[in-house]
Amino acid sequence: MPDNQEQFKELLKKNGLKVTTQRIAILEVLSSRPGEHLTAEEIYDLVREKYQDIGLATVYRTIQMLSELDLIDKLNLDDGYVRYEISNKHHDEGCHHHHHLICLDCGNIYTFQDDLLETLETRIGEALGFEVKDHEVKLYGHCKNCRLQNI
Amino acid sequence: MPDNQEQFKELLKKNGLKVTTQRIAILEVLSSRPGEHLTAEEIYDLVREKYQDIGLATVYRTIQMLSELDLIDKLNLDDGYVRYEISNKHHDEGCHHHHHLICLDCGNIYTFQDDLLETLETRIGEALGFEVKDHEVKLYGHCKNCRLQNI
DNA sequence: TTGGGTGCAAAGGCTTTGCATGTGA
DNA sequence: TCACATGCAAAGCCTTTGCACCCAA
Numbered sequence: 001m002p003d004n005q006e007q008f009k010e011l012l013k014k015n016g017l018k019v020t021t022q023r024i025a026i027l028e029v030l031s032s033r034p035g036e037h038l039t040a041e042e043i044y045d046l047v048r049e050k051y052q053d054i055g056l057a058t059v060y061r062t063i064q065m066l067s068e069l070d071l072i073d074k075l076n077l078d079d080g081y082v083r084y085e086i087s088n089k090h091h092d093e094g095c096h097h098h099h100h101l102i103c104l105d106c107g108n109i110y111t112f113q114d115d116l117l118e119t120l121e122t123r124i125g126e127a128l129g130f131e132v133k134d135h136e137v138k139l140y141g142h143c144k145n146c147r148l149q150n151i
Numbered sequence: 152m153p154d155n156q157e158q159f160k161e162l163l164k165k166n167g168l169k170v171t172t173q174r175i176a177i178l179e180v181l182s183s184r185p186g187e188h189l190t191a192e193e194i195y196d197l198v199r200e201k202y203q204d205i206g207l208a209t210v211y212r213t214i215q216m217l218s219e220l221d222l223i224d225k226l227n228l229d230d231g232y233v234r235y236e237i238s239n240k241h242h243d244e245g246c247h248h249h250h251h252l253i254c255l256d257c258g259n260i261y262t263f264q265d266d267l268l269e270t271l272e273t274r275i276g277e278a279l280g281f282e283v284k285d286h287e288v289k290l291y292g293h294c295k296n297c298r299l300q301n302i
Numbered sequence: 303t304t305g306g307g308t309g310c311a312a313a314g315g316c317t318t319t320g321c322a323t324g325t326g327a
Numbered sequence: 328t329c330a331c332a333t334g335c336a337a338a339g340c341c342t343t344t345g346c347a348c349c350c351a352a
Contacts, residue, residue, distance in 0.1 A: 129295030
């Protein structure tokens, strides 16, 4: 995504940050795997396939920066790793994070989006005076494949 | 809650587990603080107020056991600690976990329950063939108090 | 009696940090 | 040039594990 890359460079400059090979490489890896939920270590390994001389610390520092710039989303599956995926916020304007369905059997993660949740948030706001800015929704259960196999 | 405690003892025995002072003490602490979200360290400190000779490892081991017995719920706020609270599952039969509203300003955690989410889950199930067993919903935003103060 | 439970300390494992060196602007 | 970025290694920090001792059942 050369277009995306240009936007990224602009965003870095606008925030007084330098454009480095490492930062580009890390965003590239994440951009090329939308919907995957990568750990820092996985990102590190993927980046090194093309760019050997990167340190794990740089990956952690860059991830943190990308997260603050809202370019990537965090996902915590409580397995000891924090995972990251490229955000879709800037593609669908005004749309929040999608939600995750996590299969308890195979561990696969499915994503979905639903406007009903926006309705829910509005209702909460009215009832409790709480202004919702962001949300994280995880549904645990059994996916279609696993359910069919377990019959 | 002496009644609750008896149920707990029965549950332990039914699962081939022993009734120990430590286990009782830890459940007591959690039971006496419904709605609070305690870290292992906090539970450890609270237990030691009444029962000095407990080890942090025992707290971790007991927490894990209580979680497997569905007596407590996990909550991860991504601040490096896993938090626990007494579950309300056994009081309201058939009801899932409640949800959390987390204020980005003051850090307070508010809870709410809403049937709309059950509707959402049913819809997901029908659309994707996913059978939802459990969920974790966190809404981040600004609470009433903080919003009023920031005017 | 006896096998599970506990306390202590050490080890694990992900993530962050310090510091000297490198590099984009 | 020079402040920010990077790599490496060490440190941090929450949590788990090993092991000898203890205690419910």
